[in-house]
Amino acid sequence: MSDQALETVSEISALRKLVASRRQQGATIGFVPTMGALHAGHTSLIEAADADCDFVVVSIYVNPTQFGPDEDFERYPRVLEQDLAKCAAAGANLVWTPDTSIMYPDGYSTDVTVKALSRILEGATRTNHFQGVTTIVTKLLLSCLPDIAYFGAKDFQQQAIIRRMCLDLNIPVEINTCPIIRDTDGLALSSRNAYLSAEEREAGLSLSRALRLAEEKVAAGETDIAQIKAAMQQLLNATPLLKLDYATIADPTTLEDISTVQSEMVALIAARVGTTRLIDNCQLAPAATEKT
Ligand SMILES: Nc1ncnc2c1ncn2[C@@H]1O[C@H](COP(=O)(O)OP(=O)(O)OP(=O)(O)O)[C@@H](O)[C@H]1O
Ligand SMILES: CC(C)(CO)[C@@H](O)C(=O)[O-]
Numbered sequence: 001m002s003d004q005a006l007e008t009v010s011e012i013s014a015l016r017k018l019v020a021s022r023r024q025q026g027a028t029i030g031f032v033p034t035m036g037a038l039h040a041g042h043t044s045l046i047e048a049a050d051a052d053c054d055f056v057v058v059s060i061y062v063n064p065t066q067f068g069p070d071e072d073f074e075r076y077p078r079v080l081e082q083d084l085a086k087c088a089a090a091g092a093n094l095v096w097t098p099d100t101s102i103m104y105p106d107g108y109s110t111d112v113t114v115k116a117l118s119r120i121l122e123g124a125t126r127t128n129h130f131q132g133v134t135t136i137v138t139k140l141l142l143s144c145l146p147d148i149a150y151f152g153a154k155d156f157q158q159q160a161i162i163r164r165m166c167l168d169l170n171i172p173v174e175i176n177t178c179p180i181i182r183d184t185d186g187l188a189l190s191s192r193n194a195y196l197s198a199e200e201r202e203a204g205l206s207l208s209r210a211l212r213l214a215e216e217k218v219a220a221g222e223t224d225i226a227q228i229k230a231a232m233q234q235l236l237n238a239t240p241l242l243k244l245d246y247a248t249i250a251d252p253t254t255l256e257d258i259s260t261v262q263s264e265m266v267a268l269i270a271a272r273v274g275t276t277r278l279i280d281n282c283q284l285a286p287a288a289t290e291k292t
C-alpha cells in the first residue's frame with residue numbers, strides 16, 4: 001500500500017496533470033469509478049487496484065444521466081467525508097470528484113450507446129440507463145487514461161457492456177472484473193441496501209438463496225436449464241414483499257438466454273423489494289464429467 005497522503009481534485013485538467021506526472025515516473029495507473037457511498041464491495045476494487053498498480057485513482061460522481069425520471073437520483077446517498085477516509089484506508093492515491101458542470105457542461109450533446117446488450121435484462125426495465133453509464137464511463141476513462149479499470153461483478157451486465165464498448169471503440173484500457181462482496185447473510189453489498197427495512201432485507205436474501213440453488217443443481221449434474229430457471233423463479237415468487245423482474249441463465253459475454261448447458265454460464269436475477277431494485281448473479285460451471 002502507498003504511504004502517500006490522499007489527494008483530491010475535481011477539474012479534469014488537474015486530474016490529467018497528476019496522472020501524467022506519475023506516468024512519466026513510470027507508474028502504472030489503476031482506476032476505480034464509483035458513485036460514492038462506499039462499502040466493502042468498492043474498497044475491494046480499490047484494494048485490487050492497489051495490489052496491481054502503482055497509482056490508484058477513484059472517481060466519485062453520482063451520474064444523473066443513468067437514472068430514470070422515477071429513480072432515486074435525488075435521494076442517492078452522498079457521504080463524501082466518509083468515502084474519502086475509506087479510499088485512503090483501501091490504498092487510493094487520488095480521488096477525483098467532478099461535478100455536473102464539469103462532466104456535462106452547457107452545450108453537451110454526445111451519447112455513447114452499446115446497442116443490443118443495453119436493451120436486455122436491466123436495460124429492458126431501466127430505459128436509457130446503460131446509455132448513461134457508457135457515456136459517463138467513456139468520459140471517465142478518457143479523462144483519467146488508466147492502464148486498468150476495475151468494476152464489480154455485482155453489476156454483471158454493466159461490466160459486459162463496458163468490455164464490449166472498450167473493444168468496439170478501441171479504448172486502450174484493460175477491464176478487470178472483481179468478485180461480488182457479500183454480507184455474512186449472503187446479501188450482495190450495494191449502496192441501495194441502505195433503503196431496505198428489516199423485513200425487506202430478509203426478502204432480499206432470496207436472491208442469493210436462489211443463486212445458491214442454481215449452483216447446487218448445476219454442481220449435482222442437472223443439465224435441464226429450464227428446470228433450473230423454474231426452480232429459481234419458484235423460490236423468488238414465493239417470497240413475501242418481493243416482486244421478481246427476471247431470474248435467468250445466460251451466456252456471460254452476449255448475455256443472451258441459453259437453453260442448453262455450456263461451459264460458461266451466468267445466472268442473473270433482478271427483483272424489486274418495496275421501492276428498492278436489487279440485482280445479483282453468479283457464474284455457473286457444469287459439473288466435470290468423469291473420463292473413462
Ligand atoms: N458487492 C459488491 N461487490 C463487488 N463490487 C461491487 C459491489 N457493489 C458494487 N460494486 C462495484 O462498485 C462499482 C461502483 O458501484 P456503485 O457506486 O454503483 O455501487 P453500488 O453499491 O453498486 O450502488 P448501487 O446500489 O447504486 O447499485 C461498480 O463497479 C460496482 O459493480
Ligand atoms: C460505473 C459507474 C461509476 C458509472 O457511473 C456506475 O454505474 C457504478 O457505480 O457502477
Ligand code: BAL
Pocket residue numbers: 066155158
Ligand atoms: N451500480 C450501477 C449503477 C446504478 O445502478 O445506477
